[in-house]
Amino acid sequence: MDSSLDQVVTIDTHYENKRRRGASYFLKTVNDPQHVHGLFVDNSTNSCLTKLLSAIDVNGISRSDIDYLIITHVHLDHCGCTSQLLKHLPNATVLVHPRGKRHLVDPTRLIQSTAQVYGGMENFEKIYGKIEKIPQERVRTIDDGETLDFGGRKLKFIHTRGHAKHHMVIHDSFSNAAFVGDTFGIRYPDLCYENPDNLAIFPSTTPIDFEPDLALKAISDVNSLHPRRLYLSHYGRIDDIKTATNNLVYGINSYWKILKESKKTGLKGDLLFNWIKLKVHNWFVKYIREQLGDNNRINWKELQADVELNSQGIAFCSEYR
Template sequence: MLQILGQYPKSHNRFLLRSFHTNFNRFLDSANDQIVTIDTHYEDKRYRAASYLLKTVDNPKNVHGLLIDNNTNSCLDTILSSIDNNGISRSDIDYLIATHIHLDHAGCTSQLVKNLPNATVLVHPRGAKHLIDPTKLIRSASQVYGGMENFEKLYGKIEKIPKERVRSINDGETIDFGGRKLKFMHTRGHAKHHMVIHDSFSNAVFAGDSFGVRYPDLCPQKPDNMVLFPSTTPIDFEPELAIKALKDINGLFPKRIYLTHYGIIDDVQTATQNLIEGINSHWEILKDGKKTGLKGDKLYNWVKLKLNHWMVQFTRKQLGDNNKIDWSQLDLDIDLNSQGIAFCVEYK
């Protein structure tokens, strides 16, 4: 999800997090694969954004780690505590991997670099320069959120990262990591600077936003629901390439998918079908939007109405009419996806 570059009104709808009594371990437990799901409590809510801690598996007496995605500065203490609680020295975190540089995936990178002295940041070549010098990133975001003060309340201080701590990763590149072979694949559709990671040990793909969004708290009875939908936030939504990314990920034959938003997908085939349906539906709204001649707020409102209708129909098809649905879980994504589609209609 994109947290900068807004062209259209932002939704201010917020809700109080409600707890449900469900054994969630089946959905998050990856102990056998030595993968830890860290709930970053994005927006002060649970199960919205994850950071994944992967441990080396070749030498149990000398365990190192890496992190995939890291959300925002507000979760710094949470991530560091998880590293400590898993018995890994902070000096033994070798890599900080950002699937892409949107601030809900890479916003804590500069602060983690300060606290993890031997960690190298791995990022798509298009994103590296913006982590080394985030001036443009900060300027755009501060304009969207009403000035630097508001921006820092949301995301904290985004600082420069020393160039020598950042490494650009090419498409198809592999890295050996303590009994794991990590393969990186560039995946456009959501962002031009996006990549996914295949881990050979677990046969899993860490998909960032290339495999959509799913919120466990959408339906308390079904935290592992299959209400997966694409993230089409501004400005890089490319439906053809988003579908290609899904096919490329499936070509790796993964056993499971780790979503940043949120958790583990075991039924990869069903998830892929749902996502292709969602991408095509967003694409149809985009094409219909070009026929309207609308612009600005009127276009945004038209897109949002269409997208909200689709989301309700799609969600009910997946969950049925008898389950309790917390529709407020979808507010932010409907807003952002509407912005992204409207941007494409007006400017592409």
């Protein structure tokens, strides 16, 4: 757990029991030091409940003074702890994209689709645990462009499709930072032990909502807010937004090219997936070596799940859209 001058606390949720794979962000009000309230942006999975509650306690805030759980999008590596966390936060309201509310109130379909992606319920339960319904009255939907005053911070919400249709980004006026969920892709500090601040950012095309044109628009929309830093859910703070933007745009365009080429093959099902997976794997190898150099300090195992999931997402778009 670390805190910056922006009073943004980064909580390493140890997603899938790995360091610096998933983050939750804890923000505090800044206008009255005698009466401090808090909120979370994303909350990862049930396995990190203790870490999230500890962040509240360490900062000397009453659990009854946690006002909001903001969900960037309703993928369970971002909102999987919501139902359990709410049990400890009597006054907290969940803020979510309008398309996401129904999946929180009744997570049946969300659970089924996630389990399918991760190879069945057994694997699902190992990663995500028990996902429960959230009472409707504790969930509030947020419109595109809506603003919220939070104790000296003005939060602006923008809807950002491309990774998911129910995705939104949050800009905080106090820190001039944008909390981008998966809109700005993925960056793993531990991909190369010699370069934990690497900017080897790549797109996340998890099934089923990859829309490359809208993903590029979302990047432009985030940059139009003129943030001085970004907070990625996977993972951490990014200060060099220009380089991050260039790398991510390159990645999206590369995946878009693979998508277009795949449609011309006439392949279906497993044959299509395997064709795409080889292309995605080769792209990763080339891109990561360009970014980090060809050395044996690159932890290639960090990327195995992303090669699989990104290939699944591109294959779905190729076959069904």
